Amino acid sequence: MESTQKTGSRPAPAFGPGVADEAGGRFLEGRKALVTGAASGIGRACAQVFATAGATVYVVDRAAEAAKRVAEEIGGSAHVVDLSDLDSVDTLPADADIVINNAGLQHIAPIHEFPPARFALIQRVMVEAPFRILRRTLPHMYAQGWGRVINISSVHGLRASAYKSAYVTAKHALEGLSKAAALEGAAYGVTSNCVNPGYVRTPLVEEQIATQALAHGIPPAEVVDKVMLERTALKRLIEPEEVAQAALWLCSAHTGYLTGASLPLDGGWSAS
Ligand code: NAD
Numbered sequence: 253m254e255s256t257q258k259t260g261s262r263p264a265p266a267f268g269p270g271v272a273d274e275a276g277g278r279f280l281e282g283r284k285a286l287v288t289g290a291a292s293g294i295g296r297a298c299a300q301v302f303a304t305a306g307a308t309v310y311v312v313d314r315a316a317e318a319a320k321r322v323a324e325e326i327g328g329s330a331h332v333v334d335l336s337d338l339d340s341v342d343t344l345p346a347d348a349d350i351v352i353n354n355a356g357l358q359h360i361a362p363i364h365e366f367p368p369a370r371f372a373l374i375q376r377v378m379v380e381a382p383f384r385i386l387r388r389t390l391p392h393m394y395a396q397g398w399g400r401v402i403n404i405s406s407v408h409g410l411r412a413s414a415y416k417s418a419y420v421t422a423k424h425a426l427e428g429l430s431k432a433a434a435l436e437g438a439a440y441g442v443t444s445n446c447v448n449p450g451y452v453r454t455p456l457v458e459e460q461i462a463t464q465a466l467a468h469g470i471p472p473a474e475v476v477d478k479v480m481l482e483r484t485a486l487k488r489l490i491e492p493e494e495v496a497q498a499a500l501w502l503c504s505a506h507t508g509y510l511t512g513a514s515l516p517l518d519g520g521w522s523a524s
Contacts, residue, residue, distance in 0.1 A: 278306030280503060286310040286348035286389065288335060288381070289355030291318035293454030294404055297492035298352050299326055301500050310345050313355070335381035336373055341388075348389045349396070350503055353382035353426070354404040358456060360415045360463055371418040378422035379429065386433055390442065399442035400503045403430045404495070407450050407518040427514060434512030443511035447498050450518035451480045453489040485520030 285302045289295035291313035299309045299322055309328035313319040316332045323330035333340045335355050356378050359370045386401060393399025408416060409423035426446065433444035451457050457480075464479055465472045481487050498517055501507060516522050 277304070279505070280350075281306035283307045283349045283503075284310065284345070284347060285350040285352065286312060286345060286385065287352040287354060288312045288385070291315040291322055293456060294449070294452055294492045294495045295352070295354040296322050297496035298354060298404075298499055299323075299328060301493065301496040302350070302352075302503075303328060305500055305503075307350065310348060312344060335377045338376065338380060338384055341381050341384040344385060344388065346388045347392045349393060349398065350400045350402070351385055351389050352402045352404065352499060353385060355381070356404070356419075356422075356456070358416065358419050358460060360460065360467075362415055363417045366417055371421075374418040374422050375425070378419075379425040382426060383429055386429070390433070390437065393437070393442045394440040397441040399437065399440070401430065401433050401437065401442065401444035402499045402502050403427075403444070403446045404499070405430070405446035405448045405514060407448050407516065407521050409446060409448055410514060410516070410522055430514075431512045438511060441508075443502070443508065445502050445511060446514040447495060447502070448514050448516045448518060448522070449490055449495050450484055450521050451476075451489050452495060453491055457489065481519075483521050483524050484518065485524065488519070490517055490519065 280302060285307040287295050287298050287302065287309055290299040290311040292315065299311055303309050303326035309326055310331055311319050311323040311328050312331045312333055314332065314334040319330040319332055331344055333344060335341055357374060359374065382403065403426050405426050406423045408420045409427045412420045430444050430446045437444055461472045461475050464475045468475065468479060495517060498515060502510065
């Protein structure tokens with residue numbers, strides 16, 4: 253494998269095919285983007301936004317029908333895999349130029365009542381699977397001297413909340429993996445960053461609203477205003493497409509120096 257490491261005195265690396273067309277909107281023409289959890293929510297929005305920018309998208313999800321539907325809509329390919337089965341993860345395409353580690357799940361319970369199997373499952377899907385996917389795809393990115401790793405973390409990658417121990421642990425671990433990938437990938441034109449949304453309007457959050465309404469004994473609308481957005485300056489949920497557009501920006505011609513970072517899209521939550 254050829255290293256494309258640049259020293260300080262050398263020019264910045266070429267941006268690669270298609271990037272010059274950014275103004276035209278299809279600047280990812282010729283690129284392949286692997287998106288996990290692409291059948292729903294943020295992952296689906298990423299699949300749509302990246303396909304619109306010209307990328308060929310590998311739609312990875314365990315929800316077979318929904319994954320096929322998204323792949324069909326955007327002209328991508330569906331890869332139906334349960335990411336908790338790490339041997340199956342190792343069968344995913346290795347030639348992605350862009351990886352979006354997005355699939356995730358939540359479980360709400362105090363630590364002393366948290367089911368250990370659920371805790372382990374969350375680490376497998378949200379930490380080990382991303383590691384396996386990077387292990388598999390980085391050689392291709394390194395060989396061509398360009399790649400983008402985007403980890404959909406969370407404000408919970410930077411801050412904790414009670415009763416979400418497995419999720420908070422997994423997101424903090426993903427932050428670590430992302431930074432290590434940034435350091436290792438720098439010599440090869442590969443950047444790695446996290447995107448850290450607050451509450452996004454997706455099925456995962458709709459579920460939490462229902463669970464928390466029960467737990468707190470209040471109506472769902474009050475859960476959003478008084479529980480979820482308590483520490484958030486902007487009093488609204490963020491839309492999946494806003495997260496997808498931030499991920500797309502991390503692949504643009506002007507963000508090649510941005511690596512090892514965590515981009516809060518949290519309406520001011522982490523500023524408080
Ligand atoms: P979602 O529930 O709408 O979609 C998650 C997708 O992941 C689903 O299609 C599901 O089938 C898939 N998935 C889950 N487990 C899987 C497995 N074992 N194998 C294969 N696919 C699997 O969720 P979302 O809200 O779009 O969340 C996506 C990511 O964004 C998650 O990592 C989540 O932690 C993160 N995030 C979400 C929010 C939010 O408020 N929704 C906030 C911050 C971060």
